[in-house]
Amino acid sequence: MKQINIRKISLIILAFLSLVSIVFLVSVFTGQPSLTVTTTNPVNNTVDVPQTSNIDIVFSRNLTQSDQQKISVVFSPQIDTTSEFSGNQLVLAPKTSLEKGILYNVVINSSGKAIYSFSFETIIFTPEQIREEGAAQTVNDKIYGDAFTKFIQGSPWYLSIPVEKDDYEIVYNFDKKSFRIQLKVAIPSDQLNGVIQNALGDLKAIGVPAPISYYVLDINGNQL
């Protein structure tokens, strides 16, 4: 009796193992193609991702119940998300806003094996900052722009300043309300007047009307 029982048990085990093997082989040769990730949103290396973004992962095929159970997504740094599968897509919604200015690495695993990884960086500025600081800066930049435009309308020649030549540079000294002709090289005294005339000619050429107020500095910064 005992021998028969052992034989029966052995047969049962053998049959079971065979069945498992057959199922395995059938699944290998006739089952679903392997799962891959085709795209994500944010895409890899995206920067300035809003803090309230969801993470969308699109797979190469529709996900079966089995696939869904095998998939896991690991964030670094870690975040808590809710997940929702739909067709070939997995949407992960962070339970709290993402941190600003953080580089998140995301690894997608299937059955514990990494099948895809990507990273993205969240926006440096919060929506509140963009709304409030940006609004204020818009106004401030406009103030600057208006003032600058008014200035240039009165002094269009300024857009051609500084005048750079081999032997001198001309800038406008706002404190002195006068053009400064800075010599770059030592000029013999008998040639100085000619250089100054050239400089004044340059100023006239860019639209500075006469009389032109100016002063000259030698190479050492001494006024001539």
Added chain:
Amino acid sequence: MAILPITKATLQYLSFGYDHFFPEGQPPINLPFSVGDFDWKDRAAFIKDVSDTAVITISPEDPKIVEKVREALKTIAEKPTEEAETANAKAPTKAERERFEAQRQATETAHKKAAEEAAVRSAETKRQQEIYSREIQKLKEAEAAVKNKKIYYRVQKPEVKEAPQVKKLEEEATASPKKFVEDSATLLEKEPVVQNLNQGQKKTFAGQAAINTYDVVTGNSPAVQAAVISGIVSNSEILNKFTVDPGVKSTLTNAANVLIEQKKAQFDLTNLFVDLQKIDGIKGMDSININYSFIPQPGFADFDFGQQVIEPRIESLIQQGLLVGNTPGLTLNEIGSEVTARSNAFFNYRFSNLPAANPSLNYSPEMVRAGLSVLRVTTVPLEAAEGSLIGKLGMGLGLGPVLNLFQEKTGIDFGIKKVTEAVVGKAVGAAGLTATLTPLFAWAGPAAPFLAAVASFIAKSKIGKFVSDTFSKISIFLKKNNLTEFAAALLVATPFGAFFGFPGFFITGGLTFAGLKAANASPSTLANFGSGMSSFFGGVFGGTLETAGMVALVSLLSFPVIVVLILFIINSGAYITPPTLQTFGVQIHCTDSKDPVSFPNTTSNKIAFRAWQITADLYEGFWCYWNRPPSNNPSPNGPARSDFPNDVTLYPPGYPNYFSYEKFKEDPNGNEKDYQDCGSNPCMFWCTSLIQQAYRENGDSALLDTLSAPNMDTDFRNRTGKFIPRASTTYLNVVPGSVIFFGEIGSIYHVGLVYSVDKGGVHFVQANAPTKDDFLPFGDGGIGLESFTGLDIDGIGLP
């Protein structure tokens, strides 16, 4: 211990030795390291120490450093180059060092003072808002006390023969109040009187005028409202009908007085655009008679204190609280922007709450246009950025008391006058800042205060400088005797007074001087005398002999300045320092292609290099400023957009596209205030965006996450050795990649990024501005950056 005396040669060697360790535009080789008492964490700290110190000690405890210095010095010594000669020439002289130190100390003192003032202001703001809360509570109690109590009134006003077009206005206003006001505002915005103002101010002034025109057309003139309220609170018998409680009476009277001034300001302001007298015959409160009745009668309207006085007063207190809380600083621009913002918000609210249309009536915008064209007045255009304009606007919104406070604190003349110094003193004594809650201001005449305030503003901000440049002798005389402002303040008030024969104008002159005196706080005998005089003028006896005599005396003294002022007014557009001249064609223009930066990208500094690229890639966007990145850059959370299909990115990598195409399509040239709500995505590539992008792409993680130029300024100031005040900048301590802060501490407007530096000045690149790059000169000797726009430079932030 080696002691190196500061000589030109030593400086040269140290400078080159330092360059050896801290190569420009590249990461430092050794950071941080200390030498003796010094901690040279960056170039600025090094330069400062060299500049400030007579002797530099090198500690033998750190042989590696000594060895490196030796190596560097040896290299330099063995290979004297032209650069070495240049460096020698660059070494600051003793006089320059002393000047640096004096400037540094002065700047430090100024910053300390500014910080102290900011702390005081913060405390005052808090206290102020507590006062508003208490006042609102009191008003609500008063409202409860007078609930359901009414009196009745009838208005007797002059007869007027209306033009047919004007008569039609009433029909249009009835047909669609909302459209009537909106269309009126649009039309009035184009009137010459506001053409010198910025878009925000135009909109606000026109909005106020449109609403009040509607009020007048529909028989609810602000002048009538003021007259009705005035008649009630000035008659104790009528007031007793509402309450006999002295406390409640006081609350009601105070609220009424503020509202009266508010209505008068609205009336005055609207009359700058349209001749309201042509509509209802009323030229002011004085031309109205009111009959009151305690019982309802035919032809009488009822008056409800709660609805007609207390609730508007509570609204104005809320607006004041918002103004105090939201005003970032105390410059005219900051206060003005907030007043304009508050006003626009309020008008938008008013507009949106007006009935849209009566379906049984036809509305015709053409008739509105025709009616308003009959009413239009020819007025001298208002000058932008005048404190008195802001005052006028604020008064119309009921912000007079808080502007009065700002006026006291800042010296900016908002044209808001107190009745007498004595009364003010009492109010201030009673509750510190109670002056802001107490209706102690009054306009001295229908137009004089406004005009005199404009004059005083001109006098305060511009005339002194102009006088000194043009008529130096007169200026010296006036300044010597502390008369410049006094004279300037009175010179306009006096002719007006003389011309119109209104003693009130003389009062204004005296009061204006008081305001100027407060602004400058310059003690002098004459100033004190003037203050006393203004108190006297401010009282009931403005037309006495003493008053007139003093005005005459001062007028004589100030007569020469009248000539100057006339010249100044003629040339008022030319106060910017460079010579203003024939226009050769302004080179600021709108284009749909990207202009290049005006110099090639040759720097070795990585931040400056990238900033050049980013700037070069910008297109013109809002107001034709360079604030639009290529649309083929990725949007913040997705692929590139194709709003501008011809866009190209010349200098990748692209970056998130900071631009609101939706807003741009709406209005590419709108009022900057319209861009305050772009949602959670940026509207445009701000000047600060360029700094952030260029710094972050080069790994500078120390930069504060901010898009606000003032915050960025504070960030650099807070980091040791990263900020150089303007006066202390030199061609030695400003380096490529530095940030230029335009404006003043606490009110920075704009930033640019230094591309290159030489003894003559700095080239810089910028975003969200009319040009992509520009040049700022140093003063002589390469010291102290100069500003070209009239907007100061606060300083330089080092990378």
